[in-house]
Structures are given as structure tokens and as C-alpha cells.
Amino acid sequence: MIRVVHYGLGPIGVGVARLIASRKDMQIVGAIDIDPQKVGRDFAELLGRSEPLGVSISGDAQRVLTTSGAQIVVLTTSSSLKRITGQIRQIVECGSSVISTCEELSYPPAGNADRVADLDALAKKHGVAIYGTGVNPGYVMDALPLMLTVPCAEVKRIRVERVVDAGKRRLPLQQKVGAGMTRPQFQQKVDDGSVRHVGLRESATMIANSLGWTLSQYTEQIEPVMAEREVVTPYLTVKPGEVAGVHQIGTGFVDGQALVTLDIAMYVGAQEAHDTIWIEGTPNVQTTIIGGLHGDVATAAIVVNSIPRILSAPPGLWTPNDLPIPHWRRP
């Protein structure tokens, strides 16, 4: 029985916890959030379970971490590694391993080398592991493409294309991609950084470093996808001419050549959602996940399925490229 604490109870944290609550081999032993609306309630309420879990949501992280005996803490509080570094330190110093959906933790060396070295040393000192993952970054735009280079004698270029129907996702995501905005509103949100998928740089860096390519340059462009017809989702309606979502392309250059292209379009009303990976090389490998992976469902599963690998990893801070292939396992 793996003892798990959940730290950060937004939609992703709740999604992971729902899956863990359904497994016989894992036990939720604590739940931490700062939201006064949540603190004090039984965690089961938030998960929509009729039976109480006997775990009261707490705002006192230190107390939960020191008394729960957690082997692992699922940390889902922020996309910013800088913002969660204090939380990671706190967890590690209490003796628990950390798995986080923080996008910047999935492949952190890009610009965070000192921070990463500190956390790695701290994890080793306390005998625990730190790991960041998720569907993207963490899987479909980095670890899976790497896995698809295995049968290649040579790799010349990698391109991943995701088309996600944001209309099937949670409201915050529909808002995050700008659905329903005007073009100027969208541009303003792009300029202030609030419409942006975090993680393309991390995925591009993980691919390049793993393949022995040194990125000489990395660029990212963000454009709106405009609705051509009215789109109605369970949460909102987008009229023709309004923004339906975002199209974002991260490009990694090696010696001036664009060798890694990560192209993600997330918009309401997207037809034929898919994840397609092209490895240009010897041989070419092209694979498509029909329908694409559902970001929320897949991220929760990837976190849960990675836990056994993290608990059996040596102490330290690891990336998806360091540990054996995770996989689903019957509880």
C-alpha cells in the first residue's frame, strides 16, 4: 500500500486523487490546499465520492507532511519551477518523494541548472526522488518521440503535431486557450503571458539533449485559431470570428537547422483531434494516436503510473528519460 499526499487540489490534483482513490494499492493519507473554501472538508467531497475518505483537507502543509507518513507527494500547485521550489524542499525535508505536474520540472535543465542541482543534492541527502511529468510535457511530445527513435539507424528531424479539441476539456483550459475572445483580447493575453501552453521548450530540450543535439536557438510562436462557425461547449459559446483557441509552435534549431518542431493547436470545435509523431531518419517512423490523448485524463494516469518507478528509483531528481518505461499496472 503506497501512502500518498495530495498537495494542490485544483482540477489536475483532483483528477490524480480520483484515480488514486480508486486503486487498491494506493492510499490517500493527506490533502493540502490553501483555498479556505476547501480546508476542513473531507477530501471525498471534492472528489465526488459518496463514502468519506477520512482525510480532512488541510491548509497546514508542514503538519500534514510530518504526520502522514507519505511515501510520495503529488504536487500540483503551479507550472513555475521557481514558485514550487520551496514546496519541493519542504516535502523532501519531511522525507517524502515528489511527483509533480509542474511543466518546468519535467525537463528542468533549460535555464534552471542551479535550482535543479540544489534539489538533486537535497533529494540525495534525504534519500528520496523528485520527478516531473504529465502528458505534455512528459510524454507525448518528448518521451514517446524518443521511444520512437529506438528503431532508427539515424534521426534527422523530429516533428510532433497535437490537435486538441479544447471543447472537451475543463473550463479553465477553454479559457486558457482564449476561447470566445476577440483577436485584440487574445493578443493582450499572449502579451501578458496568460495565454500560453507551458512546456514546449522543456520537451524540445529533452529531445535535443537526449539525441546529442545542442540547441543553438529555440523560438516559439503563438497565433489564435479563429472560429469559422459557432461552437457550443458545455461551458461557453464561441461565435464565428471570435477566437476558438491557440496554435503554438516551438522550434528547436541545431546549427541553424530547425530539427525539433512541436506544434500544438488547442481550440474548441477542433475536428479530428490527434497526436502525430514524425521521426525523419533511417527509416522514417510516423505514428498517430487517433483521437489524441485527453490531457486531463492522460496526465492523471501518467502521474499514477509513474509512482512505482519513482519509488524504486535511486535518490535524486530524475526526468522521464532517466527511469525505466513506466506503464499501467493492475492494482
Place this chain on the structure above:
Amino acid sequence: MIRVVHYGLGPIGVGVARLIASRKDMQIVGAIDIDPQKVGRDFAELLGRSEPLGVSISGDAQRVLTTSGAQIVVLTTSSSLKRITGQIRQIVECGSSVISTCEELSYPPAGNADRVADLDALAKKHGVAIYGTGVNPGYVMDALPLMLTVPCAEVKRIRVERVVDAGKRRLPLQQKVGAGMTRPQFQQKVDDGSVRHVGLRESATMIANSLGWTLSQYTEQIEPVMAEREVVTPYLTVKPGEVAGVHQIGTGFVDGQALVTLDIAMYVGAQEAHDTIWIEGTPNVQTTIIGGLHGDVATAAIVVNSIPRILSAPPGLWTPNDLPIPHWRRP
């Protein structure tokens, strides 16, 4: 510079060696084969390289293994673990790690538990690693499907379908699949075991064990694929009504349910070759490698790309499910 010895210089061994000879980070330091036609020649001749390698093919394995200083030996002599056990012992006792395309070594626990435990202990004693891999078993019907369960909250069933155009493969493979035989000739070859793809049981066992499923039964059926029109390959011609190749299905049962189905059809004239993996679960994941992987090319690449992972693995006998994801890396 990784020092490599090649042991077994048939088509697969030569394919691996060609790729290694082309890499700047690996060096061929020995070549072993029992064929008197090959012994004494410079290995470059066999590889079709104009420049000599300065490596003479030797029939004296012991001498090559003790004098070459190889870090790893590529062992491509047989599909039978029983038949290569002596060769593995010899290599390990000389202090080198082993990577082999022996299908029964890719996931050997099926029926070979004692043999595997002995080899694992021997590897640990000598501080080296033993590893079996290839495209199938080793990748497309086991490790890759496992990797595709990562985003699943639940897995109910796995099916992999390979359709291989044997007309694009080497002559021994075209013969191995029965191309050009009559139906009775084919059946005779099936009965004496010479028409059979080795490895479906290993892949099914690797998938089941990894997912926590206990196989209660495993069955395998082999049928001919009959040519409906004349097929001409670079090596042979198959007339309508003759056997074009083999269709083989391995099925793993858990509690009486067929949960793992591995379906491979290898025949000359196959249209729309592909590798398709279906994960039935939450969510369903379906992915297709368009064109399918070319067995010979992919196996050579998988072996070469796995070498760095093996050399950095702890001592012991490992499977594709034990080590970090291998991937191509620029030499």
C-alpha cells in the same frame, strides 16, 4: 569509444556491424564466426566496405574474447536461449557485457527461470550486463505497447497487429515464412518447427507480467497466407495458389479471457504494411506506424541504440522493461 565484438555473422549480425562501423563512437575490435568461408577474411569484406577494418574474422571465440578488450559483445547466433547459454557464459566470464537478438533472451522468464537466474548471478559476479532485444520481440509488440499504456487509467486488453511485406526482406526470411511452398509443404514445415516466428510468447509474457496479469494460458496458431496473384521478389516468384507467407497469432489468456493478442502476418506481396497497437482501456489508445518497421533495419538500430543503456546498467540480466528508454543518439 565503445569497443564491440561481433559474435555470429549472419544477416542480422552483419546488419548490426554495418551500423556500428558507421558510427564514430563505437569501434569493432573483433568478429567471430564458425563458417570456414568467413574465417580469416577482413570483416570489412563481409560488411561490403571498401576500406579494411583491420579486424580478421576468427573461429576462435575464446581468443578474441580474452584479447580484444571488448566492453560489449553483440551475440547473433541463435533464437534458442538454450543453444546460446554456453556462449553467454563464455563472454561474461571474459568480462564483457552481452547484447543479443536471441528472441528467447528478450523476455526469458517463460520456461527459463533457472537458466535466467544462473546467468543473472554470473553477470553480477563478473560486473557485466546481459540483455536481449530486437524489433519483435523487444520493441514493437512489447516495450512500445507498454509505453502506450502510460496515459491509461485502466487497461483491459492489448492487441498488436503487424503486417510485414516479406518481399522486401532478406531471402532467408522469405524462405522462413514459407513463400513459394505448397500448402502441404508449408504444413510440414510448421509441424517440424521450421516455419515459425519465435518471440510472440516472450512478448505476451513481458506484457502480462509488467501489467500484473498472470497468464493462465497461452496459445499460438500458424496458418499460411495463400497468394491470390503472382508475386515476384528479388529472390523468388510465388504463383497464385502457392503459399505467400505466414499468419501467426499468439494469444495470452488471463482468467480465461484473451487479454493479449499478438497477430503477425509476414508474406510476400503484402499491401499496406503496418504495425498497429490497440490499448483497450480508459482511454483507448490506438496507434499505427505507417509502413511498419523493417525488421532487419530496425533490429540493427535497436541493438545499437540500446548499447549505451546496457553499459550504464547495473550488473545483471535485464529486459527491455527494466532499463531507461533507449533512443538514437548522435555519434
